Amino acid sequence: MKPTRLPLALFALFTLALSSLALGQENEQPIRSDPPKNMSIPDVIRAFAAKEGEFARARENYTYRQTVKVQTLEGDTVDGEYQSVVDINFDERGRRLEQVVYAPPATLQRVSMTKEDFEQIRSIMPFVVTPETLNDYNVTYVGQQKVDELNTYVFDMAPKHIDKNRVYFDGRVWVDDRDLQVVMTSGRSVPEGHTKNGENLFPRFTTWREQIDGHYWFPT
Helix, strand or coil, X not given: CCCCECCCCEEEEEECCCCCCCCCCCCCCCCECCCCCCCCHHHHHHHHHHHHHHHHHHHCCCEEEEEEEEEEEECCEEEEXXXXXXXXXXXXXXXXXEEEEECXXXXXXXXXXXXXXXHHHHHHCCCCCCCCCXXXXXXXXXXXXXXCCEEEEEEEEEECCCCCCCCEEEEEEEEECCXXXXXXXXXXXECCEEECCEEECCCCEEEEEEECXXXXXXXX
């Protein structure tokens, strides 16, 4: 696939003084318990994991700009911020490059960014479950729900076991019932850490996807 510039492929914003919306609150439409149409639940799971694997491979051939902003708030006033803007490009030999466009000095004081936070931004917020990683999760069918103009199948996902050296997704995914592609995720990263040196906690997040190229649904 020829590299194609996307206007925006990932935007992450933490507001650490406020909790994010709980699962389901971002959708006012009720969840119906209807089973999938013309497919078994295991077939739907295998189908959307296969589509996610195809998307993950295709995404490696796209360029995009990633903007990350982390803020702490005192009331309505921002009292600390981390921000970075990075372009994902290719060099003349086709090797993938990350080029920093904007990275002012961080002013965070009440919280700090750990390597697990950056791993969450890199791989959990734009969460992709592939046939290779599907076995790491328990996947439970919840029902069907209308999201904007899309009818979706709703699944809860939780890691079967926790490796302390890895970061996992724990939350909910919405799958378009026609394309069988993930169009939204909401959850958090696990495991969180509680040690004598402090806590390594992660905010709950919601990631929306948009059909940028008429085929794949990219995190926006």
